Amino acid sequence: MITLNKVDKTYHRGANEVRAIRGLNLDIPSGIFVVIMGPSGSGKSTLLHLIGCLDTPTAGNIELDGTNLSHLSSNKRAELRARKIGFVFQSFNQISNLSAVENVELPMLLANISRAEARRRAQAALEQVALGKRINHRPAELSGGELQRVAVARALVNNPDVVLADEPTGNLDTETGEQVISLLKQLKNEGKTPIVVTHNPEVATIADFLVCMRDGKRVESLERMKQEVLL
């Protein structure tokens, strides 16, 4: 269960103050497929970063399975990311000079898992996303869809409870995008909570739980959000 209670996030860019999240309250049950939608600048990526312990709220509390994330040290947040959270990014975020299997190994090496075990699990994870024959290829040698599947494999190797995907289909064609979304949705069957930020309304239709964002706040429905955008 992820709980947000009156969460605020304000950025300071020079003299300007940007309120990315404003008093957000949210309860996300575990084991469901969550979709976050909203126009650019609505605060959806910031929300994802806050849930994923990459950032801390300016005010309010965020709890993940009973743990308050708001006041954790940098190290504790890193530990949580390593144990409980997996990330998938729009731009794949692979390390260019490492092969697919080496990229997937990374979270395990950082979690102090032996190199042999990390290699075995990384290969298994890549086979799970149908990339068993591409494990030694570097990012430059892989297609967008393959890169995103490597990212999904990397997000899953440490068996996280929550998988956060920030516009994972943004750089993919429709068919490949659907494959990636399908892959993410299946994770709920394993008891995980996939949370996907997307602009694609079709993805919203298959969500178990939809969060529509507008100006740092949650709006009630997709229709309402669309209306507000049009207004």
Add this chain to the structure above:
Amino acid sequence: MSFNLTALAWRNIRSRQARSWLTILGILIGTMAIVTLISIGTGVENAVLRQFKDIGLDVILLTPNVGVMQHTAPAGIDIGMADQVPSEDLGSNSLSPLIPTKSDLDQMAQTENGDFDTTRLRSDVPEVTEVGQVATQVLPVAAGNLAGFIRVMAPSQDLITQFPGLLGGFEVAQGHGLDPTKTNEILLGAHTAQEMGVSIGETITVGGTSFTVVGILAPSEEFREGLRSDLLSGQSVEVFQALANTDDAVFILYRQAIDLWPNQFMSSIVAIRIRSGISVTDTIAKINTAVARQGLSMTPISTQALADNVQKTLGMVKIVLTSIAAISLLVGTVGMMNTMYTAVLERTREIGILKSIGAKDRQVLGIFLIDSGLMGLAGGIFGLAIGVGVSFLGTSILGQWMGVTTFLPAFSPWLLVSVVWFSFVLGALAGVWPAWHAARLDPVRALASE
């Protein structure tokens, strides 16, 4: 944990080979320079100390304070130049600086034959157990059709038997040594014999007196190599250098030289060995008094003190040279710091990725520190290996230039271990600031960077 971080750091180095090698090169050059200079410097030091040990570190040497006793200019045989050098008037100042002036001779005339009296020293200073002396003069020489000037060295029998190290080992290669019971015997230095073209049993004329060649000495080159360094200085060492060169001289016994040419031969060096357990400082004071009583001006110095002085001088030179090499290592380190900082800037997004998948600040710090430390270590190891090679090459070239063959660089285990360890530490230090900067990066901003 650190093993995994090392693996990650190694992957970084491996994936940026060109840049890594260029960074390593900076440390490599500095390490190589330090290894080369220290090992060659220590090699010179060892060679010099070996020479002193051959002479004996329990010896006190008396060297004259007048210029006439210095024989740094190679005398050799100067065939065909006889008419250019006056040979009669030894009191004239127009002579070669190797020939004593009248005032020098007046100063010496206060003792029997104008030279140091070893018998008087024995009676004045009972602590003296052995004493030998060698006197030197440049005299006209004639051998067959050849004529010229030659350096005539007149060691006492005691000096030959007790202090051969002072005369380059004084090893007779052909014939036999000088017999104190016989007169008009002469030994030739290796080079002199070759130049003169005379062999055992033949007669040569020195200073108007005929001598029979009874032996030819082995080359003294290897023996004196330790003293040939241009790094050495000081009157005592210069006298040493000249005495140890027996190749370009002829030898007669001291007693005969004094008998034949009274007042013309003066001791270049008097070697004294004292009873063991006696204070060197106190004995030197007594020797000083004894020398003054003979009306001579000579400076006593122990070989130990001389060796210490030489070692001190060489040590200073080594420190200066090593400091210069250390500057190049410092430049290499700054270069590495620059590379690491640039790497952090270039890899900002990568750092963001690492943090997003669970890397702690100290893990990011560790990866960059190990990265730079490994490059420093590689620079140290390669620099050491190349430095060893360059040292051997350097001593070989230096040896040829100096005319010695067995001069080798010296590598202490301390040097080998510390240089590699120091390179690793320096490399890691170069990475501290960039690594700290990387560890402190905000993951969200790092991920957003291009």
